[in-house]
Amino acid sequence: MFYGLDAGVWVMDSGGRILVVNPRGAEIVRMPPERFIGADAHELLHREADGSQQPRSRCPLLAAMAEGLPTRTQGAWFRRGDGSLLRVGWLLAPYLVGGEQAGAVVTFFDLSAQEEEARRRDAHLAALRKRAERLSLVSEVTTVLTSTLDVREALRRLVRLVAPRLADWAVVDLLGEQDAVLRVAVVHHENGRHVNVTELEGALPDGLSWDSRSPLQRVLRGASSLIAGPEEYAGVPDSAIQRVQGDLFRFTGIHSAVMAPLRGGRGVLGALTLGRADQEQPFDREDLELIDDIARRAGLAVDNAQLYDRQRRVSETMQLHLLTPLPRVEGLEMAARYLPAPQGSQVGGDWYDAFVMPDGATTLVIGDVIGHDLQAAASMSQVRNMLRAFVWDQREVPSLIIDRLDSALVHISDVPMATLVLCRLEGGGGEPWVVRWSNAGHPPPLVIEPDGEARFLWEGHGMLLGTEASPPRVDSAVTLAPDTTFVLYTDGLVEAPGQSLDTGLERLRQRAAGLVGRPLGEFCDRLLVEVAPEESADDIALLVVRVP
Incomplete structure (x- = not known):
């Protein structure tokens, strides 16, 4: 048994001299067995971690011998025969002869394999943690980039994610028209906070050079991601951007x-x-691959945001061109506002219109085409132009004109659905001002008396356009007292997620009543600021008339 153990064993006397050692023990310390016999175990084997001789006073094995108690320890150092150090653990068991301690049996084993396995395991776990952190970062980047269609906001969120987790400086450059290069973000993470270094932002001089060998310009021309250092800029710059x-x-x-x-x-x-x-720590190949992946995702997000922004600007331009100047009508005050949807939201199909008929009556319109895209804006233009033609040609009451428009939309257009209020306002010349209207599924007009009493006109309400139903439509009329304010608006002013329509309407009624003494332009501006929900994702059209 002594010779067949897979651990080193020696027997020593009470003075610490080795009497016998097994073959495995000699193999572990790389010494022939004869080197052990008669040798002082401490002098032969025990060393400090740096290889120096361990003082006898600090030797745990000698201390255990003196106490005469079984002892086990981990992490001692033995000197091998070739001069190398070996990490070992050992177990000392005293033995008695004639009732007195005569020596001890020491069993020892090599810990290096265990520690190497532990190191491999720790390295593997560290690599897994690093990979998990990087996958988490990529996931977060994807989330923030897809949560907004505003280019600047998406990039602002991106640089705050990657700094300081990957770097302490983050810079974003965008290509513009005619190879212009715009530095849109320079962020430094210092003392636990992000600092925008705006003095380094702005247009870079002279634009992109197609001959320069500087790293940034190679990347902007389509080269793969690369690692660069200050040595790349040690020589004479070959372009203005390289100098920057x-x-x-x-x-x-x-x-x-x-x-x-x-x-x-x-x-x-x-x-x-x-x-x-x-x-x-400088960047390495793993960092390069990760940042390349992040940049690829950021590029797609920027591309989508820019395409959306172009579509949005086209839609808004179309809407603004369709919102014609208000007519001048003697005695009437008239004001209108159009507020695009908040940045990053979709474009809608809201519009207002006002024009004077040959008989002197003034036509007022507020409307909203269902949908939130360029198609909605195009559909809005169809509805507006068709309605103008019917009003001008037919000279009928509002309900009949809306019937004709509804029938036409169903059969000769691709407009899905729409709501509107069509009004005919006439009076003046000593006659009272009377407004006649018909409502096709739209929020009700609001009337505010000079004394601040405000009420909604719920009469004249009918089905929205485009349902292919043919319910009878009705007209209503009301006489407006002098200095009465008449308000037409779209649902973006009173609707918001998580809020009932009644709540929005009541807020509009109260604020409009409180503002009725203001000049009409100020009345409109204050109404938008104080009533429009902050969380609304819809555009808003507003048309206000005040009679003398």
Whole structure:
């Protein structure tokens, strides 16, 4: 048994001299068995972690011998025969002869394999944690980039995610028309907060050079992501942008940077640069691959946001061109406002219209085409123009004109559904002002008397347009006292997620009553500020008339 153990064993006398050792013990310490016999175990084997001789007073094995008690320890160092050090654990068991302690049996085993396995396990766990952190970062980046269609906001959120988790400096450059390069973000993470270094932002001089070998311009021309350092800018700059980049590295103290292209469906849109100045570790291949993945996602988000912004501007331009100037009518005050949907929301199909008929009556219209895209704006233009033609040609009461419009929309247009209020206002010349209207599924007009009494006109309400139903429509009329204010508006002014329509209408009624003494332009502006819900994602059209 002594010779067949897979652990080292020696027997020593009470003075610490080795009497016998098993073959496995000699093998572990790489010494022939004869070196052990008669040798002082402490002098032969025990060492400090640095290889120096361990003082006898600090030897745990000698201390255990003196106490005469079984003892086990981990983490001692033995000197091998070839001079190398070996981490071991050992178990000492005293033995008695004639009732007195005569020595001890020491069993020892190699811990290096266990520690190496522990190191491999710790390294594997560290690698898994690092990968999990990076996957989490990619997931967060994807979330923030897809949560907004505002380019600047998406990039602002991005740089605050990657700094300081990957770098302490983050820079974003976007390509513009005619190879212009715009530095839209320079952010430094310092003392636990993000600092926008605005003095380094703005248009870069001279635009993109197609001959420069500087890292940033190579990336902007379509090269793959790369790692760069200040040595790239040590020589004479070959372009204005390379000179700016050299100044950036010197100003920030960046010693290692990754530059990655922001690619969209239409090619390279810009570049993301992450730099390390306060973080000592330079970027490596794994960092490069991660940042390239992040930049690829950012590029797609920027591309989508830019395409959306173009569509939005086209839609808003179409709407604003369709909102013609208000007519001048003797005695009447008239004001209108159009408020686009909040940045990042979809474009709607709201509109207002006002024009004077040949008989002197004034036509007032407020409407909203169902939908939130460029098609809605196009549909709105169809409805507006068809309604204008019917009003001008037929000279009928509002309900009959709306019937004709509804029938036409169903059969000769692709407008899905729409709501509107059509009004005919006539009076003046000593006659009272009377408004006659018909409502096709739209929020009711609001009338505010000079004394501040405000009420909604719920009469004349009928089905919205485009349902292919043919319910009878009705007209209503009311006489407006002098200095009465008549308000037409779209649902964006009174509707918001999580809020009932009644709540929005009541807020409109109360604020309009409180503002009725204001000049009409101020009345409109204050009404939008004080009534429009902050969380609304809809556009708003507002048309207000005050009779003399």
